[in-house]
Amino acid sequence: xxxxxxxxxxxxxxxxxxxxxxxxxxxxxxxxxxxxxxxxxxxxxxxxxxxxxxxxxxxxxxxxxxxxxxxxxxxxxxxxxxxxxxxxxxxxxxxxxxxxxxxxxxxxxx
Amino acid sequence: xxxxxxxxxxxxxxxxxxxxxxxxxxxxxxxxxxxxxxxxxxxxxxxxxxxxxxxxxxxxxxxxxxxxxxxxxxxxxxxxxxxxxxxxxxxxxxxxxxxxxxxxxxxxxxxxxxxxx
Numbered sequence: 001x002x003x004x005x006x007x008x009x010x011x012x013x014x015x016x017x018x019x020x021x022x023x024x025x026x027x028x029x030x031x032x033x034x035x036x037x038x039x040x041x042x043x044x045x046x047x048x049x050x051x052x053x054x055x056x057x058x059x060x061x062x063x064x065x066x067x068x069x070x071x072x073x074x075x076x077x078x079x080x081x082x083x084x085x086x087x088x089x090x091x092x093x094x095x096x097x098x099x100x101x102x103x104x105x106x107x108x109x110x
Numbered sequence: 111x112x113x114x115x116x117x118x119x120x121x122x123x124x125x126x127x128x129x130x131x132x133x134x135x136x137x138x139x140x141x142x143x144x145x146x147x148x149x150x151x152x153x154x155x156x157x158x159x160x161x162x163x164x165x166x167x168x169x170x171x172x173x174x175x176x177x178x179x180x181x182x183x184x185x186x187x188x189x190x191x192x193x194x195x196x197x198x199x200x201x202x203x204x205x206x207x208x209x210x211x212x213x214x215x216x217x218x219x220x221x222x223x224x225x226x227x
Contacts (some may be wrong), residue, residue, distance in 0.1 A: 001171070001172070003154065013141070032212070034212035034213070036212070036213035036214070038155070038214070043217065045205060045217040045219060045220055046207075046214070046217055047154065047215060047217070048213055048215050051210075051211050051212070051213035052211055052212070052216070055211075057215060069218070073165075076227075088181075089155050090153060091155075091157075091213070092212070093212045097160075097169035098157075098169070098171060099145070099156040099157040099160075099171075100157060101154060101156060101157060102154070103154050104154040104155070
């Protein structure tokens, strides 16, 4: 199972929105509505931000939203804040009891 | 509150084995999968495998088949991940995470394993 493809970096000014993608195949993202997104600050464990393509766990700000079209998922962070600067990883169920992560996107708040 | 607490850092020589533990609390251990994910220095996340504590059923990423074994001890709500025949490129932080709705909703603090002679 190959890693999902994410852009290495994305950036935006405070208050702006940033959207970045996560591209897979019909065997993973395209085949299931089981895309999740994780935020990881340096030296910390990842934190679940979105599951089931567009669902937010309790406690995650509604500034974070997810979507999917075909085999590409996207995460949008609206109203960027300094604390949003982190690495973001997508993940998907890949069928046959396998799971796959994305390559990661480093978000910089300018 | 849900917590996953992992064992401490390890240093191993090439060819040796490692075993990391993950103790769960704050929920019914047998009701949720435990997944294992690793992250090499400066690299991304990589799924290794999972166990369903209720049945001990396991699934592994093809890359690690034959080299990884995930087990559990329900009496102490603890999952274990053993990786054999270690290589220097197995140097990584290893995480356990609880599986829910095909996502990982709670994570352990991570265990750094260094493979070096």
